Amino acid sequence: MTNILDHSLDFNSKISFCDDGTQLTNDAGLFLTTEFLQKIDFNKMIKSFLPQIDSRCRPKHGFSELLTQLLLQKIAGYQNDSMIAALAKDAALKLCLGTDQLASQPTISRFINRLDQTATDGFSRLNLALNRRLIAQSNQSDMVLDV
Known part of the structure; x- marks a missing residue:
């Protein structure tokens, strides 16, 4: 059996795991999620x-950073955008995103509101590409659909 304490994370080598009983974050699982996203080259x-889609003059947070923050937030169980204020103090999400400051709730809300049909089509293509990658990796030739 492999122990996570025996491995380091590729996306941020400054992160270390310990089992001395201290608790630094409730969202440590995000490190593994971020590691996975980096392995599949999610930002690319x-x-x-x-x-x-970004019509702002000098955005502080780019499109992929906002999408990744929103995705990690949802994976961690923070379904409402209003939870971002509480997450702003959580070191885990900041480390996963490689930033000192998370995007604010209004920024995330504006980002969501800017998504249009073109973005929806892009999400469909992204989902298809991820599914193809999974099928190719698991070497599946048959698929059963239970309708």
């Missing part, structure tokens, strides 16, 4: 399948 996939 975002840039190739989704339009970079």
Whole structure:
């Protein structure tokens, strides 16, 4: 059996795991999720399948960073955008995103509101690409659909 304490994370080598009983975050599972996203080159996939819709002059947070923050937030169980204020103090999400400051709730809300049909089509293409990658990796030739 492999122990996570025996491995380091590729996306951020400054992160260390310990089992001395201290608790630094409730969202440590996000490290493994971020490691997975880095292994599949998720940011590159975002840039190739989704339009970079950003009409702001000098955005502090880019499209892929906002999408990744929103995705990690939802995976961690924070379903409402209003939870971002509480997450702003959580070191785990900041480490996963490689930033000192998370996007604010209004920024995330504006980001969601800017998504249009073009973005929806991009999400469909991204989902298809991820599914194809999974099928190719697991070497599946048959699929059963239970309707």
